[in-house]
Amino acid sequence: MFTHGNKNESQSKVDFMNQAFIQNPFPVYEHLRKEDPVHRFLLPSGHFAWLVTGYEDVSTILQDHQRFVTNPPYVQESHGSVPPHQEIISRNLLSVSPDDHRRLRRLIQKAFTPRMIERLRSRIYEISNELLDQVLAKGKREMNLIEDYAFPLPIIVICEMLGVPHKDQIQFREWSNIIMEGFNNPELNEQSDQVMRAFVEYLQTLIADRRQSLQEDLISDLIAVEEEGDVLSEQELYALVFVLIIAGHETTVNLIGNGMLALIENPAQKQLLLEQPELIGPAIEEILRYNGPAEVSNIRWATEDVEFGGKHIRKGEMLFVSFSSANRDELHFPDPDTFDITRKVNNHLAFGKGVHFCLGAPLARLEGEIAIHELLRRMPDIQFKEEPEPLKWRPSMIIRGLYEFPVRF
Numbered sequence: 001m002f003t004h005g006n007k008n009e010s011q012s013k014v015d016f017m018n019q020a021f022i023q024n025p026f027p028v029y030e031h032l033r034k035e036d037p038v039h040r041f042l043l044p045s046g047h048f049a050w051l052v053t054g055y056e057d058v059s060t061i062l063q064d065h066q067r068f069v070t071n072p073p074y075v076q077e078s079h080g081s082v083p084p085h086q087e088i089i090s091r092n093l094l095s096v097s098p099d100d101h102r103r104l105r106r107l108i109q110k111a112f113t114p115r116m117i118e119r120l121r122s123r124i125y126e127i128s129n130e131l132l133d134q135v136l137a138k139g140k141r142e143m144n145l146i147e148d149y150a151f152p153l154p155i156i157v158i159c160e161m162l163g164v165p166h167k168d169q170i171q172f173r174e175w176s177n178i179i180m181e182g183f184n185n186p187e188l189n190e191q192s193d194q195v196m197r198a199f200v201e202y203l204q205t206l207i208a209d210r211r212q213s214l215q216e217d218l219i220s221d222l223i224a225v226e227e228e229g230d231v232l233s234e235q236e237l238y239a240l241v242f243v244l245i246i247a248g249h250e251t252t253v254n255l256i257g258n259g260m261l262a263l264i265e266n267p268a269q270k271q272l273l274l275e276q277p278e279l280i281g282p283a284i285e286e287i288l289r290y291n292g293p294a295e296v297s298n299i300r301w302a303t304e305d306v307e308f309g310g311k312h313i314r315k316g317e318m319l320f321v322s323f324s325s326a327n328r329d330e331l332h333f334p335d336p337d338t339f340d341i342t343r344k345v346n347n348h349l350a351f352g353k354g355v356h357f358c359l360g361a362p363l364a365r366l367e368g369e370i371a372i373h374e375l376l377r378r379m380p381d382i383q384f385k386e387e388p389e390p391l392k393w394r395p396s397m398i399i400r401g402l403y404e405f406p407v408r409f
């Protein structure tokens with residue numbers, strides 16, 4: 001049986017539910033990188049885990065697929081004791097065994113190709129402009145950048161790609177918000193369990209419909225995908241669609257939101273991008289490094305006792321790596337707290353590294369580039385609605401994003 005650590009140890013410095021930390025985690029990360037780069041901390045669930053914060057260590061862990069794996073031990077031990085909807089979700093790419101992961105990733109890559117993503121360019125451009133038209137039609141010269149623009153754009157894109165009907169898209173927002181905030185927040189456990197059940201039931205119906213008549217969408221492609229006689233099982237298909245919807249909802253919205261925040265807070269950089277729109281590619285990379293949407297990784301489990309960073313990590317213990325911290329590591333990036341869209345070397349870890357490197361990175365980059373480019377083109381004077389604006393960050397250990405972002409233009 002795998003241990004989860006001793007619940008009675010004293011509370012450590014990192015508290016992902018602490019308001020000051022949620023608002024600005026970077027000073028704590030800097031302190032940890034210097035004083036305790038492999039840090040034992042208490043999860044909100046009451047279990048202990050390790051948090052790794054330095055660039056080199058994070059990079060090593062993400063690529064050491066022998067000693068640090070993403071599949072939780074209970075999956076092999078469940079023997080049917082896990083509820084069906086949890087079992088389905090546990091079949092997702094970030095929690096299956098390394099062998100299953102290799103097989104799934106190969107199959108999915110056949111349906112989710114860079115060429116297919118590139119074909120979405122004109123549709124993403126259209127959606128961005130439709131959303132901006134709707135804002136301008138209100139005649140108020142202000143908006144909530146998250147609600148009115150950053151959020152609907154990636155949802156519409158992923159739902160259209162998958163073939164999810166328009167009328168169901170609002171419901172998806174509520175579900176995915178609860179699931180993300182419920183991660184490691186015991187107070188939301190029950191609610192998030194109910195939501196997962198409803199979500200999976202919805203997917204079962206949607207996929208059953210599609211099996212009756214395949215269409216021009218990703219779900220149909222995934223049903224049809226096959227390699228050397230290998231196909232996605234029913235459960236794997238649910239889990240994959242589930243993870244694409246969650247990832248498609250919860251990350252790109254914050255690439256757009258966090259990116260516009262960095263640009264508005266750094267007016268010289270915004271001006272540079274307005275004058276040289278061809279810098280949008282490097283600007284997106286700098287946004288990902290400076291304040292990327294994925295703050296902390298999914299869980300890694302130690303498969304054996306490991307000496308790492310001067311600490312003894314025991315077999316079965318949980319580790320998290322902080323992408324946000326690694327991307328501000330002063331030993332790797334000169335002037336890490338400066339937002340500079342002309343940064344020469346920018347090998348950030350915002351999409352992870354190793355075999356779990358983000359499957360959606362080409363799509364996220366394309367959406368981010370088009371969304372920010374079009375927003376600046378049509379609203380070049382975009383500003384905080386009121387200054388100083390006390391913006392509120394969402395309380396999630398995994399995702400770094402704003403609740404709302406009122407702007408004028």
Ligand code: HEM
Nearest residue numbers: 093247248251252255294297298351352356358359360364
């Ligand atoms: C800016 C937006 C995004 C960021 C910052 C991001 C970040 C990440 C990161 C850091 C990981 C690795 C997690 C880990 O190793 O623990 C990951 C994995 C993943 N992402 Fe993204 N992501 C983004 C957008 C997307 C989109 C739009 C999709 C799909 C539509 C997507 C699908 C996935 C999938 C399926 C995985 C699991 C891959 C695997 O385990 O093989 N992501 N993402």
